[in-house]
Each structure stands twice: as C-alpha cells, then as structure tokens.
Amino acid sequence: MFTDRAVIHIRSGNGGHGAVSFRREKYIAAGGPDGGDGGRGGDVVFVVDKGLSTLIDFRYKRKYAAGNGANGAGQKMTGKNGADITIKVPPGTLIKDVRSGAVLADLKYEGERFIAAKGGRGGKGNSNFATSTRQVPNFAKAGEAGFEFDVALELKLLADVGLVGFPNVGKSSYLSVTTAARPEIADYPFTTLTPKLGVVKTRDGRGYVMADIPGLIEGASEGKGAGHRFLRHIERTRLILHIVDVSPFSGRDPFDDFLKINEELRLYHERLAERPQVVACNKTDVPGAEERIAEFREKYEKWLADAIESEPSVREYSEKGCYKLFEISAVSGKGIGELSDYCGSLLDFIPQESTFEDIIDDGDETFEDGEEELFTVEMDGDVYVICGRFIEHLLDSVNLGDYESSGYFQRVLRQKGVIAKLEEMGIKEGDTVRIADTEFDFSF
Numbered sequence: 001m002f003t004d005r006a007v008i009h010i011r012s013g014n015g016g017h018g019a020v021s022f023r024r025e026k027y028i029a030a031g032g033p034d035g036g037d038g039g040r041g042g043d044v045v046f047v048v049d050k051g052l053s054t055l056i057d058f059r060y061k062r063k064y065a066a067g068n069g070a071n072g073a074g075q076k077m078t079g080k081n082g083a084d085i086t087i088k089v090p091p092g093t094l095i096k097d098v099r100s101g102a103v104l105a106d107l108k109y110e111g112e113r114f115i116a117a118k119g120g121r122g123g124k125g126n127s128n129f130a131t132s133t134r135q136v137p138n139f140a141k142a143g144e145a146g147f148e149f150d151v152a153l154e155l156k157l158l159a160d161v162g163l164v165g166f167p168n169v170g171k172s173s174y175l176s177v178t179t180a181a182r183p184e185i186a187d188y189p190f191t192t193l194t195p196k197l198g199v200v201k202t203r204d205g206r207g208y209v210m211a212d213i214p215g216l217i218e219g220a221s222e223g224k225g226a227g228h229r230f231l232r233h234i235e236r237t238r239l240i241l242h243i244v245d246v247s248p249f250s251g252r253d254p255f256d257d258f259l260k261i262n263e264e265l266r267l268y269h270e271r272l273a274e275r276p277q278v279v280a281c282n283k284t285d286v287p288g289a290e291e292r293i294a295e296f297r298e299k300y301e302k303w304l305a306d307a308i309e310s311e312p313s314v315r316e317y318s319e320k321g322c323y324k325l326f327e328i329s330a331v332s333g334k335g336i337g338e339l340s341d342y343c344g345s346l347l348d349f350i351p352q353e354s355t356f357e358d359i360i361d362d363g364d365e366t367f368e369d370g371e372e373e374l375f376t377v378e379m380d381g382d383v384y385v386i387c388g389r390f391i392e393h394l395l396d397s398v399n400l401g402d403y404e405s406s407g408y409f410q411r412v413l414r415q416k417g418v419i420a421k422l423e424e425m426g427i428k429e430g431d432t433v434r435i436a437d438t439e440f441d442f443s444f
Contacts, residue, residue, distance in 0.1 A: 004155040006058035007098060013041025013066040013082030015120035015143025018128070021074035022136070033136065034076050035126040038143040041119025042066030042082035046105065048112040052090035053197075055155050066117075069143060072125040082119055090155060098150035100390060102412065116151060120144030147389070159197060159211035161343050162237030164265075166257045169245040170282040172196070173330035175212040178340050202344040203337060210343075211237065235269070238350045239322070240277040241343060246292045247283040254281070254292065255299045276317035276350060278324055280339055285329040293327060300325055320349055377421050383432045383439070384422055391418070392436050 016038025023031025044066050064087055070079030089095075095105040095116060105114040123141035130137055163171040179198025196212040213234055234240065242261065244254040258279070266273035279300065281293055304323055307314040317323065324342065328335035375388035394412060413419055422433065422442065433440045 004055060006055040006153045007062070007150055008058050008087075008153065009063045009148075009150050010044045010087075010117055011063075011065040011148040012044050012117035012146035013068040013119040014146050015039070015041045015122040016069035016071040016079035016082075017143045018123035018125035018140030019072035019074060019077075020126045020138060020140045023075075033126040033130050034074055035140050036072035036074070036077040036079065037125050037128070038072045038122030039069030039079035039081040040122050041069045041143070041146045042084045043115050043119050044117040044147075045084055045086050046093070046095060046107060046114045046116055047086055047088055048091050048093070048107045048110055049088040050091055050110040052088060054090065055093070055153055058153060066119055066146065068146075069119065069122050071143075072122070072140070076125065076127050079122060081122075084119075089153065092156045094154040094156060096152040096154070097390075098152050102390075102394065104151065117147035117149070120146045156235055159237050160208040160347055161200070161210040161239045161241050162234045163210065163212045163241050163243060164234065164261055165243040166245070166252065166261065168250075169243045169257075170330045171212045171243050174241075174243060174280075174282070174328070174336070175210060177330055177333065177336055179210060200340050200344065202341045204341065204344075206344045208344050208347055210241075234265070234272060234275075237275070239343060239346055240265075240275050241339075242277050242279045243282050244279065244296065245283055246281045246289050246296055247286040248288040248292060249286065250283075254296050255303075258296075258300070259303075274311075274313035276313075276320075276322035276346070278322060278326065278339070278343055278346070280326045280328050280335075282328055282330055284327045285332050285334055297325060317350075321346060375416065375418055375421075377418075377425060379425075380434070383434050384425065384427055384442070386418060386433065386435045391416075395435050395438060 018038050019035035021033065021035040023034045025031060044064060064085055066085040067082030069082045072079045089107060091108055091110065093107045094103065095107065095114065096103050104116060107114060121144045123143040126137045126140045128141075129139065163175065165171055175196060175198050178200050198210050198212075199207055200210050201207050242258065244258050245252065246254050262273065265275075281296060283289060284293055304314070304318065307323075308318055309315075314323065321342075326335055326339045326342070328339055330336065375386055375391045378385045378387065391413075394409065427433070427442050429443060431442045433442050
C-alpha cells in the first residue's frame with residue numbers, strides 16, 4: 001500500500017523541576033542550599049531513512065512522545081535528561097504544522113535530521129538562587145513544558161523524470177519495459193491509483209529515476225480524481241515525459257488530451273507548467289495510427305512554434321533539445337531505447353528543482369478566527385520582546401546559520417506581520433529584538 005499523507009501528534013518532553021534542598025551533614029546544623037537542576041526534556045526528531053518509501057506506518061501509530069526530564073535532587077544532583085524520540089520518514093517528506101499550515105521542514109536526503117519540537121529546559125534548583133543577602137532560598141524553578149501539537153506529513157516522490165498523460169495512454173507499460181518496476185497494467189477506468197518508481201538504465205551506462213504519476217483528468221488541479229495528490233509528485237521531477245495515445249481505438253483526440261494535461265499543470269502551479277517536456281506518441285504500431293500521428297505532429301509543431309515565441313522557458317529548453325517528439329510502442333518496443341537514452345542525456349543540463357522557495361507559499365499559514373494570537377510584542381527596557389508559541393517554535397525549527405533557512409525565517413516574520421508591528425512601535429535600525437533566548441539586531 002502506498003500512503004503519501006498522514007497526520008500525527010507529537011510531544012516533546014517536559015523539563016524536570018529544580019529541587020529545594022539544604023545540606024544536612026553530621027556536625028553541620030544548617031547547611032546551605034544544595035538543590036540540583038531538573039533534566040532537559042527529550043526532543044522529537046525526524047530522520048530520513050532511504051529504506052522507507054511510504055508513510056504507511058503512521059496509519060497505525062499516530063502519537064509520538066519524547067521522555068520527560070527527571071527532577072533535580074539534593075547534593076546539587078542534576079536530573080536525568082529525557083530521552084529523545086526519533087521518527088523515521090522516507091526521502092521527500094514535507095512536514096507541516098497542522099494548526100497554522102506553516103512548513104517546518106522539507107526532508108530529502110538520507111540521514112537528514114530535523115528537530116520538530118525541542119524538549120523543555122530543566123528548572124533551576126535552589127542552589128542557584130543563593131546570594132549574600134538571600135542565603136536560604138526556599139524556592140526553585142519549575143521545568144519548562146515541552147511542545148505538543150499535530151504535524152502533517154506529505155510525501156513527494158523524488159524522481160528525475162515524471163510520466164504524465166491521461167489514463168490508459170501506456171505510462172505503466174512504458175515504465176515496465178524501461179525499469180524493473182512491475183506496475184499493474186490493464187485498461188482500468190480509473191487507471192493506476194498510486195505512483196510507481198523505477199530506475200532507468202540507459203545504453204550508455206547512465207541511470208535516472210522515473211516515476212509513473214497516476215493518470216490525470218480534467219479538473220485535477222481542482223482536486224478532482226485525487227488530482228492534488230497526484231500533481232504534488234510531479235513538483236519534484238526535473239523533466240516531464242508526456243505520453244499521448246494515438247491509436248484510433250481510444251475514442252479521444254490525442255492533441256486535445258495534450259493541451260488539457262498542460263493546462264492542468266499550469267492551473268496547479270505556474271512553475272510546473274514551465275518544467276521542460278519530451279512528448280511521446282504511444283501505440284504507434286496499431287493499424288490506422290499513421291494518420292493520427294501525422295495530424296498530431298502537425299498540430300504539435302504549430303503549438304511548439306507559438307510557445308517558443310511566447311514562453312521564455314519553452315524557448316530556453318527547446319534550444320537545449322527538449323520538446324522533441326518521439327513515436328513509440330511500449331508493447332513492441334519500438335523507439336523505447338532511443339527515448340529512454342534521450343531523456344537521460346537531457347538531465348545533464350536540467351538543474352535539480354529547489355523546493356525551499358516553493359514551500360513558503362504552500363498551505364494556509366494563518367490561524368482560524370477565535371484561536372490564540374500568533375505573537376505579541378512587548379518592551380523590556382530598550383529591547384523589543386516577541387512572544388508566542390508559534391514564533392518561538394518557528395525559531396526552534398530553523399537553522400539561522402543556513403542562508404535559505406534564515407531567509408525563510410525572515411520571510412515568515414514579514415508575512416505574519418511581525419515586522420510591520422515592530423515598525424509600528426517605532427523600531428529603528430540596530431535596535432535589539434529578542435525571541436525566547438535569542439537576540440537580534442534589527443535591520444531593514
């Protein structure tokens with residue numbers, strides 16, 4: 001079973017409480033405070049495991065909790081830290097906060113780690129609060145609570161080439177003859193229900209990953225026929241192999257199908273429509289296909305000429321060899337080797353898609369009416385203090401030392417109105433801003 005979406009509940013560990021304790025030893029009637037600190041709560045950590053290919057395990061287990069930190073003890077003994085919990089996910093997993101819709105991580109590579117929820121800090125024992133004027137502090141600090149919320153996991157297949165086309169045009173057959181994948185092949189009215197991956201080995205020794213995306217239909221961009229689930233997988237592909245059925249028995253117009261699929265790609269995301277393509281007319285060995293091939297080629301060449309004039313991306317990629325038209329038969333093997341080799345050669349100059357910028361606008365990152373505020377801004381002397389679990393969690397979720405991650409953090413602050421609020425309060429260049437324990441110099 002292929003599962004590409006799941007919602008789970010995660011909870012990081014609470015920090016242990018600091019201890020209130022006083023030194024008690026023989027011949028020492030009233031020793032000083034010796035309460036130890038509480039242990040740190042465990043983190044919730046996602047790790048990419050390339051041995052996984054679906055999210056099916058999350059259908060059976062939906063709650064994940066890290067360990068709580070132990071309380072401090074006398075003799076300045078620090079409590080034991082809570083155990084982290086590691087959650088393994090397949091490459092290509094997107095992690096979102098369910099409540100806000102904010103993208104927390106885009107995990108793609110083997111061993112990549114992401115701390116989704118940090119454990120609460122342990123509280124300070126009373127030994128930390130002794131001063132020259134307060135020698136017997138009879139209090140300690142409680143441990144901080146961990147984070148607890150729902151996250152949505154979405155799997156987007158990582159493939160170099162994505163097969164698209166209407167149902168039953170022969171994508172599964174093409175995948176089966178070019179890779180070791182064995183998808184079900186039949187004239188089903190609803191076609192393949194799950195994406196299939198295979199590795200293509202070309203005749204010159206190169207290899208690339210190809211995905212058979214389930215057949216799209218009109219309205220896929222609006223979610224019809226699970227369209228959003230299928231289109232999401234095409235986002236990762238570098239090259240689209242668009243297959244059309246030119247047999248006279250399909251009852252469809254192959255060029256009209258070609259236009260409709262491209263329109264669905266455009267409606268789903270403008271950048272998806274700019275992805276380079278190679279087009280293959282399939283079932284060309286069927287009697288009576290010659291006339292339909294000639295008709296398709298004439299219309300396609302006119303479409304391509306117009307697109308080169310009006311679309312810069314089409315012009316750029318066509319100059320590098322994309323948008324070439326092939327005639328194949330997945331049953332007889334006609335043209336299969338040439339097409340597979342050609343797609344492999346194009347990947348040399350087609351860059352990997354950068355998904356970090358794309359996910360900024362993926363999802364609704366706003367709270368519903370009636371829910372708590374995203375943030376508040378208060379003054380602590382000359383310091384602007386931003387409070388709110390969403391903002392603090394966002395800070396915990398990014399790596400400020402990474403350029404893209406830091407850029408994402410700043411864009412979310414602007415999108416959420418944090419920057420506007422600071423400017424409204426009169427913040428100036430160089431003023432200090434504090435979020436949790438992190439301070440920044442404000443810069444326009």
